[in-house]
Amino acid sequence: MNIFVGLALTPEGWCKNVRVTVDEVGRISAVEAGVEANPDDQNLPKRILLPALSNLHSHSFQRAMSGLTEKRLEKQDSFWSWRELMYSFLEHLNPEQIEAIATLVFMEMLECGYASVGEFHYVHHQYGGKQYENIAETSCRVINAAQKAGIGLTHLPVFYMQSGLNGNSLAEGQLRFGNERSGFLQLLENSQTALKNAPEDYLLGIAPHSLRAVSPESLKEIVETRTSGPVHIHIAEQLKEVEEVFENYGARPVEWLLHNESVDSRWCLIHATHMIPEETQNVAKSGAVVGLCPITEANLGDGIFDCRGLLSSGGKYGIGSDSNVFIALTEELRLLEYSQRYVSKERNVLTSKSGSVGRSLYNDALTGGAQALGRKSGSLIPGNWADLVSLDIEALSLWDCSDDEILDRWIFTSDDSLVREVWSAGRQMVVHGQHIHHKEIEQRYRTVIQEIRQGR
Numbered sequence: 001m002n003i004f005v006g007l008a009l010t011p012e013g014w015c016k017n018v019r020v021t022v023d024e025v026g027r028i029s030a031v032e033a034g035v036e037a038n039p040d041d042q043n044l045p046k047r048i049l050l051p052a053l054s055n056l057h058s059h060s061f062q063r064a065m066s067g068l069t070e071k072r073l074e075k076q077d078s079f080w081s082w083r084e085l086m087y088s089f090l091e092h093l094n095p096e097q098i099e100a101i102a103t104l105v106f107m108e109m110l111e112c113g114y115a116s117v118g119e120f121h122y123v124h125h126q127y128g129g130k131q132y133e134n135i136a137e138t139s140c141r142v143i144n145a146a147q148k149a150g151i152g153l154t155h156l157p158v159f160y161m162q163s164g165l166n167g168n169s170l171a172e173g174q175l176r177f178g179n180e181r182s183g184f185l186q187l188l189e190n191s192q193t194a195l196k197n198a199p200e201d202y203l204l205g206i207a208p209h210s211l212r213a214v215s216p217e218s219l220k221e222i223v224e225t226r227t228s229g230p231v232h233i234h235i236a237e238q239l240k241e242v243e244e245v246f247e248n249y250g251a252r253p254v255e256w257l258l259h260n261e262s263v264d265s266r267w268c269l270i271h272a273t274h275m276i277p278e279e280t281q282n283v284a285k286s287g288a289v290v291g292l293c294p295i296t297e298a299n300l301g302d303g304i305f306d307c308r309g310l311l312s313s314g315g316k317y318g319i320g321s322d323s324n325v326f327i328a329l330t331e332e333l334r335l336l337e338y339s340q341r342y343v344s345k346e347r348n349v350l351t352s353k354s355g356s357v358g359r360s361l362y363n364d365a366l367t368g369g370a371q372a373l374g375r376k377s378g379s380l381i382p383g384n385w386a387d388l389v390s391l392d393i394e395a396l397s398l399w400d401c402s403d404d405e406i407l408d409r410w411i412f413t414s415d416d417s418l419v420r421e422v423w424s425a426g427r428q429m430v431v432h433g434q435h436i437h438h439k440e441i442e443q444r445y446r447t448v449i450q451e452i453r454q455g456r
């Protein structure tokens with residue numbers, strides 16, 4: 001398959017009249033610039049082609065509760081009161097509903113320009129904690145959903161064994177998440193089996209949920225049983241969590257993790273909102289990616305991550321949509337930069353050499369996202385998966401501009417509606433701004449929302 005576009009962002013910079021050749025597995029096999037379209041090319045002269053981003057953190061089921069938690073119920077609503085609502089929402093979700101919601105979420109991600117996702121998946125069991133016949137039933141549902149939507153998947157089954165740092169057993173609302181070590185290993189094995197029938201770009205990682213949910217010994221054991229593949233963990237998202245870890249372990253969460261685990265480039269530290277400068281520098285040195293989810297972090301009142309500090313220490317980040325309260329690629333990047341402006345009272349904070357904030361944000365999220373998902377993507381080079389997104393060169397917000405200014409204008413003055421085509425590992429799932437199965441996926445989701453509302 002050949003795609004010809006008027007303009008593309010290549011490792012050599014912005015190039016005109018580019019042909020990208022994709023092999024039958026979905027990898028880029030050639031990128032040629034300054035050429036003419038061939039008759040058998042998919043000819044898109046009015047498009048700007050970019051490498052597509054990876055969404056490194058999602059809990060897809062939470063999309064179905066978006067908008068339901070924006071009413072004040074307690075004197076002071078917080079992350080913790082939101083968590084209670086989330087627990088009660090998921091009580092009766094069944095596997096079919098989990099799959100339908102995930103399919104919609106993955107479709108929406110593709111439509112806004114993401115080509116792959118890291119699904120941090122923790123609703124494993126039935127209401128009350130009873131296992132499904134296949135312990136990886138809901139993981140299989142997520143894998144099915146990704147295949148239906150055509151998004152690239154790094155599946156991250158969550159290990160969750162206790163309700164808090166005191167080692168207490170799971171609370172009622174957490175029974176659907178819990179596994180002993182042996183059960184979790186079985187779940188991984190069954191997920192791996194399910195992935196055998198999935199596309200070649202799908203892979204399996206692990207996600208010890210958080211320092212709250214996993215004992216230090218089990219964390220070590222679980223990480224040591226998997227010597228390759230991504231390891232994701234929620235960490236230092238809330239100040240209360242930082243205080244609890246300090247009281248129990250005598251160190252701040254990130255400080256403790258770096259001392260007790262061999263954190264390296266396989267790791268993705270989700271949120272890591274509350275770090276002191278020394279922790280930020282040490283995370284940067286470790287080679288791990290920090291997984292930032294600006295819309296959700298704002299929505300949950302987490303706090304503001306010191307992204308400037310991370311970059312000046314040479315650290316890496318990527319972006320995720322976490323609770324999926326609103327799936328919007330440009331808004332994640334824009335909000336990340338704006339959060340830094342609020343704090344620093346400066347403009348154009350997250351820049352690199354070129355000075356373009358849009359280019360820096362996009363480049364950083366490409367590199368960090370691909371690393372966090374263990375996915376060979378993030379630039380238009382032969383051997384990488386053909387994760388591609390095109391923008392409309394004639395859109396008003398991009399009118400009469402070129403090169404890095406395209407990304408500045410897209411991210412700061414417009415939105416994801418400029419996305420026209422999206423390919424994930426060569427699978428073209430979005431055409432003219434819409435997913436090829438949009439109607440059917442949306443209809444199924446509407447039915448599921450009605451079922452949930454009616455308590456069915």
Ligand SMILES: [Zn+2]
Binds near residue numbers: 057323
């Ligand atoms: Zn999360």
